[in-house]
Amino acid sequence: MSAPTPRVALATAGEVPDLDDEGRLLLAALRERGVDAHPAVWDDEAEDWAAYDLVVVRSTWDYAERVAEFLDWAARVASLTRLQNSLAHLRWTTDKHYLDELAAAGVPVVPSLFLAPDDAPDHRWLEVEHVVKPAVSAGSRSTIRLGDDDAQRSLAHVRSLQAQGRSVLVQPYLPEVDTAGETAVVLLGGEVSHAIRKGPLLQRGAGPVDGLFAEEEISAREPSAEELRVAARAMEVVAGLGPTAYARVDLLPTPDGPLVLEVELAEPSLFLDTAPGSADRLADVVVARLA
Ligand SMILES: Nc1ncnc2c1ncn2[C@@H]1O[C@H](COP(=O)(O)OP(=O)(O)O)[C@@H](O)[C@H]1O
Ligand SMILES: [Mg+2]
Structure with a gap:
């Protein structure tokens, strides 16, 4: 049979x-x-x-x-x-509080300040260009970029997320993304498969994205040795939870090296269409999990 x-x-x-x-x-x-x-x-x-x-x-x-x-x-x-x-x-x-855990493990991450729904607003970030986003977010929804002179808008956005019972994440805006873009390193079965460059997504003065996700400008990219090293360090922490079929580590460039913006283990776009053979590799990983 x-x-x-x-x-x-x-x-x-x-x-x-x-x-x-x-x-x-x-x-x-x-x-x-x-x-x-x-x-x-x-x-x-x-x-x-x-x-x-x-x-x-x-x-x-x-x-x-x-x-x-x-x-x-x-x-x-x-x-x-x-x-x-x-x-x-x-x-x-699904909750970006993992950035604190990565930082505690010595992984370089984008500086991140979390506010719980009932925390008083913290004014520290208002003097620099910054980003306000929900701690649980996807597709750049409810994420906005604010200038150092946008205190009122910034506080209003923080409060509106808090009023929905959501925790808020505030980060400095890392401006190198405007020219160099973001690098996403895709791992299939725990091994680096390929990487892409994603263009900057946030405009000054723009409102949050509506719809399922923001339109993205994507191209294949050869990751630097430093980007691969940082992605591997983030994945060491993830490996503590068991093996992944797929993972994506998003990195923002800075003059001092790449910082982890996001580790996507739920529903990341894997940009399989930019990397010949990658859909086959992922299918092989899935088939191996069936055994
Ligand atoms: N601190 C930041 N500096 C510069 N750009 C940022 C920053 N945070 C977010 N962005 C931009 O917003 C996009 C969405 O933010 P991200 O943290 O990846 O949330 P999501 O989970 O919604 O994808 C990023 O791809 C990037 O272009
Ligand atoms: Mg993202």
Whole structure:
């Protein structure tokens, strides 16, 4: 008797029920490997998660405003079948407070000040150009860039996020991104696969993004040795939670070297379409997890 065909769900958002382009690349690569792979909308009540051998989180970009519901879903899926990345990774990565943990472990990160929903505003950052964003955020939503003369707007944005019960993250705006862009290092099965350059996203005086995510300007990039070293140090911390199928470490350039902006283990775009062979590599990792 031959082994039953494994079934894999690629979890996505209701607004992109058929996945994005790279999700469809992964879907095709899995099917080429004999896997019965399907997109599945994470908050679709009718979805039978237990019917899959593995659920891979991919384009669930709408979780940021309801992270508790998302993590409850992930916990339920993890109790019914295998989940990639794991529940522990999803809990860790969805709240940018992990930047404090990385800093404590000696990983260079973008200087970050967190305000809980009931914390009094802290005026320290108002004298420099800075960024205000939710601690739980995705797709640059609710993220704004403010000048050193924008105190009122800044405080208003902090308060409006706090009023929604959200913790707030304030960072200095790192201006080198305007010319050099951001570097995203993509790891598949824990190994560096490829990297991209992402153009700057935040304009002075602009309001927050509406829609699922900000339009991004992406191109393939050869990461520097220093960027690879910092990404590897961040991934050492992540490895403490177990192996990842996919990960993306985003780095901002500074005159003193790259700093970690974000470690994305939930629903990062992996820019598989910029790196020939990468969808096949990820499919191989997924198939290995099925064994
Ligand atoms: N401190 C910062 N300095 C410069 N640019 C920033 C900073 N924080 C965020 N940005 C810009 O905003 C974008 C979104 O912020 P990010 O922290 O990556 O949140 P998200 O989880 O929403 O992707 C980044 O890709 C970058 O272009
Ligand atoms: Mg980002």
